[in-house]
Amino acid sequence: MAALGWSDFFDAQLGADETSLARLRIATVHRSRLTAEGPAGAVKVNLPATSKTTDFAVGDWVLADPETRMFLRRLDRHALLERKTEGARVPQLIAANVDTLFIVTSCNDDFNPARLERYLALANEAETQPVIVLTKADQARTVTPFEEQAKALQRGLSVVTLNAKTPEAAQVLAPWCGPGQTVALVGSSGVGKSTLLNTLANKTGEDAQATGGIREDDAKGRHTTTARSLHTTQAGGCVIDTPGIRTLHLSDVAAGLDVLFAEIAELAPDCKFRDCTHAHEPGCAVQAGIAAGSVMPDRLERWRKLADENQDNTPQTTGPRGNKKPQGKRRKR
Ligand SMILES: Nc1nc2c(ncn2[C@@H]2O[C@H](COP(=O)(O)OP(=O)(O)OP(=O)(O)O)[C@@H](O)[C@H]2O)c(=O)[nH]1
Ligand SMILES: [Zn+2]
Numbered sequence: 001m002a003a004l005g006w007s008d009f010f011d012a013q014l015g016a017d018e019t020s021l022a023r024l025r026i027a028t029v030h031r032s033r034l035t036a037e038g039p040a041g042a043v044k045v046n047l048p049a050t051s052k053t054t055d056f057a058v059g060d061w062v063l064a065d066p067e068t069r070m071f072l073r074r075l076d077r078h079a080l081l082e083r084k085t086e087g088a089r090v091p092q093l094i095a096a097n098v099d100t101l102f103i104v105t106s107c108n109d110d111f112n113p114a115r116l117e118r119y120l121a122l123a124n125e126a127e128t129q130p131v132i133v134l135t136k137a138d139q140a141r142t143v144t145p146f147e148e149q150a151k152a153l154q155r156g157l158s159v160v161t162l163n164a165k166t167p168e169a170a171q172v173l174a175p176w177c178g179p180g181q182t183v184a185l186v187g188s189s190g191v192g193k194s195t196l197l198n199t200l201a202n203k204t205g206e207d208a209q210a211t212g213g214i215r216e217d218d219a220k221g222r223h224t225t226t227a228r229s230l231h232t233t234q235a236g237g238c239v240i241d242t243p244g245i246r247t248l249h250l251s252d253v254a255a256g257l258d259v260l261f262a263e264i265a266e267l268a269p270d271c272k273f274r275d276c277t278h279a280h281e282p283g284c285a286v287q288a289g290i291a292a293g294s295v296m297p298d299r300l301e302r303w304r305k306l307a308d309e310n311q312d313n314t315p316q317t318t319g320p321r322g323n324k325k326p327q328g329k330r331r332k333r
Contacts, residue, residue: 003236004037005097005182010061013075018063021072025238026060026096027230029053034071036062037230046070057082057093058228058240059182079128081184084251084313091252095184095228095240098126100176104133104187104196107140107161113149117260117306118248119186120154125256128184131158131176135192138163155262164192169199170234179236186242197241201231250306251313261303263295278304 004025024036024045034045034053045062046069047053056062061075081094081101101123105111116132123130132150137143143161150159162169176183177200185193197203228242250257258265264286268276272283278300281287289295 001039002180003232003238005059005180005238006061007180009078010075014063020066021063022066022069024062024064024069025230026056026058026062028227029056029058029093030227036064037232043069054090054093057096058230059096059098059184059238061097079126081122081126081128081186083122083245084249086247086249094122094186094242097182098128098184098240099181100183101126101128101130102133102173102176102183102185102187102196103130104135104185104191104193106136106191107134107143107146108136110188110191111146111149113153114302115188115248116150116153117302118250120157120260121250121253121256121306121310122248123256124154124259125253129158129176130154131160133173133187133196134159134161135164135196137161138165154260164195164199167199169196170202173200174235177233177235177237177239181235181237182240183237184240184242186245188245189243193241197231197239200233200235200239202234203231249313250310253310254307254314257303257306257310260306261299263289264300264303267295 001023006023006025010023022038024038024043026034026045027037027042028035031053034047034056036043036045045064048071051071056074057077057080060077063072063075064070065072077096079098080096081098082091083094084091101119103116103119103123105116111134120130132153134143134146134150140146147159147161151157160172162172170177173183173196185196187193228240230238230240233239264278267285267289268278270285271278271281273281276284276286278284278286286295286300290297290300
C-alpha cells in the first residue's frame with residue numbers, strides 16, 4: 001500500500017469499523033467506469049447509481065467493499081490539481097494527492113515562459129511542489145538559455161534537463177520519485193510526457209503508453225494521450241500521465257500567484273493603499289521596488305496580466321482575494 005502512496009494522512013481518516021475495507025487508488029476515470037490500483041493489482045470499482053465518475057480524480061483514495069468492490073467513500077485529499085475549462089460550471093479535476101508536479105516542456109519552440117507560469121500557479125495553489133522538466137536536451141544546441149529562463153520564473157524553483165528516452169532520465173527525476181511519492185506529468189502535447197512515463201515505469205512493448213511524433217514545423221504534438229492514468233514506478237512510487245492541455249485558463253489561484261510572484265507579494269502589504277494596483281498609486285512599495293531594482297518591470301507586467309485574468313475568472317463567492325475589482329469594472333469576455 002505504501003508503494004501506492006498510502007500514508008498516515010489517509011490512515012488517520014479510517015474509522016474503527018473501516019479497517020477491513022478495501023483501500024483503492026483511482027487509476028483511470030472514464031465516463032461510466034472507474035478503475036483503481038490495490039494490493040491485488042488493477043481492479044474495476046463499482047459505483048452506486050448516486051455517484052458520478054466526474055466526482056473522482058485520478059490519484060484519489062477510496063474505500064470499497066472487499067468482496068463486491070462497491071464504492072463506499074472517498075478519503076480527503078491532501079492536494080488537488082484542478083482547472084476551470086471554458087464554459088464549464090464545475091472545475092475539471094486533473095489529479096489528486098500529488099506530491100510533485102512535473103511541468104514538462106522541451107528545449108525547442110514549445111518552451112513558453114508565459115505558459116509555464118500558468119502551470120506554476122496551478123501547482124502552487126494546490127500546494128504541490130512544481131519541477132520544470134526540460135526534455136529533448138539531446139536535440140538542442142545549448143540548453144543553458146532554457147534553464148536560465150525557467151529558473152527565473154519562481155524563487156527556488158527546481159529545473160532539470162534530460163533526454164526522456166534514455167534510462168538516465170529516471171535518475172535525474174529520482175529525488176521526486178522515491179517510495180510512496182506521487183508525481184503527475186503536465187505539459188503540451190508532444191513534449192514527451194508519455195515517453196517519460198514509460199521511462200519511469202519501465203514500460204516497454206505492449207505495456208507502454210503510446211507516444212506520438214511531433215509536427216516538424218512548430219514542434220507541436222498530436223495529442224496521442226487522451227486520458228489521465230496512474231501507474232506505479234520502478235522506484236516504488238506512482239506517476240500520473242495527463243493529456244496535453246491546449247489552453248490553461250487561470251481561476252481561483254490568488255495564493256498560487258503570490259508564490260509565483262513572491263517578490264511582488266512580499267512588498268504589497270507595505271503599499272499605502274490596501275487595494276493598490278501597483279500602477280500609479282502614491283506610496284506604492286512595488287513601484288519603489290522597481291525604482292530600487294529589486295522588482296523587474298516585466299515581472300510586474302506579467303503579474304498584472306495573470307492577476308487580472310484570475311480576478312475575471314474567479315466567482316464572487318470563492319474567497320476575498322479573487323475579486324477585488326468592483327463588479328462594474330469587470331471586463332466582458
Ligand atoms: N530526442 C528526443 N525525443 C523525445 C524526447 N522526449 C520525447 N521525445 C519524442 O517526442 C515525441 C512525442 O513524445 P510523447 O511522449 O508522445 O509526448 P506527450 O507529451 O506524451 O504527447 P501527448 O500524448 O500528445 O500529450 C515522441 O516521438 C518521442 O519519442 C527527448 O527527450 N528527446
Ligand atoms: Zn502598490
